[in-house]
Amino acid sequence: MTPAPNTTVPIEVMEAIRGKKQLYCLAADTKNWAEFERVALPEATMVYKHADGKIITHVLEDGENSQQFKFDTRDEMVAFFKKTLGPMQSVHIVDSGSFERISDDEVKAVFVIMAFAGLSTELKDGHTTAGGQYHEVYKKVDGEWFLKSLEFIMLYQRY
Template identity: 40%
Template sequence: MSWNLPPALSNSASQLINVFANGPGPGPTSLVSTLTSNWDLLFTPPISHVDMAVDPRVTDIIRGKKLRYCLCIDTKQWHLFEQVALPDATLCIVNPDGSFVEQDGVDWNWPTRADFINYLQKTFGQHQTMHNAGAAAFEQVSPDEVKVTSSGIWHLAAGETQGTGGGYYYETWVRKDDDWFMKSMRLERTNWYMS
C-alpha cells in the first residue's frame, strides 16, 4: 500500500520515522517537538472535497422566496412569481412512481415560468388553495448555486371537492446579482387524497 501524502505531511512522517528509528539525533529535534509542530497535519483527516457552508443570509432569502411561491399560488397574485423564478425555470410535479402528474391530457412538466403560471391560472385560478413549505435542507453547490430539499403540504377546495396532499420539493436556486431565483423545481408527491 502506498500513501499519497502532502509534502508537509510526508516530511513530518519522515521525521517521525527517523526519530523512532534513530532517536532524536543532534539538535532540537525530538519526538515531542516533531509531534507538536505537526499536530494539525498528523491528526486532521484529509479533505476529499470542500464542503461549502450556506450563508444564513442566502437561506433566509430562499426561504422568503419559497413563502412568496406559496403566496403567489394561494392568493392568485401571479405577477409576483417573477420575483421567485427565472423566466426559463423548469418546473414539474411527479407521482410517487416518478411519472408526471397528468390532468386533462396535460403532463405537469413546464419548460418555463410563464407556462407554469399560465397553467395554474387556468386550472386553479378559481379554487381555494393553501400551500405550506416545511423544513428545508440546503446544499451549496457553487458560490452561485444552492440545492434545496423541502417538505410541503397543500390543500385544495374546489366547490364540494376537497383535496390534501404532501411531498418533497427538490429545487435549484441561482444567484443573479445580489438576489437568488429558482432555476428548477421538481415536486415529488408522496400522497394525494380527494374527497
C-alpha cells in the same frame, strides 16, 4: 485523504431562499401570478411528479386530453396554473427546508410541503390534501436568489 467540499450555506442565503419559497406559496394561494416574476427565472424548469416518478397530469376541459405538469419556462407554468387553479382555494405550507451549496451562485434546497385545495363553490366534493417534497435549485443573479429548477414529488394525496 481529500477534504470534502464546503457545502455549507450561509444563513443569509437560506433566509433569502426561504423567503422566495414563501412567496411562491403565497402567490399560488392568492392567485397573484405576477409575483412569480420575483420568485423564478424566466427560463426556470418545473416538473411535478408522483412518488413512482410519473409526471402528474391534468385532464383538460374537453375531458379527452390531458396536460403534464412539466414546464420549460416560468411563464408556461404560470399560464397553466392560472387557468387550472383559478377557481380553487388553496393553502400551501412548507417547512424550513434543507440546503446544500452547489457553487458560489447555486444552492440546492429541499422543502417538505402539505397543500390543501378545493373548489370555492363546493363544500364537500372537489377537495384534496397532498404532501410531498420540493427539490429545487436556486441561482444568484445580480445579487438576488431565484428559482432555477423545481421538481415536486407527491408522496401523499387524498380526495
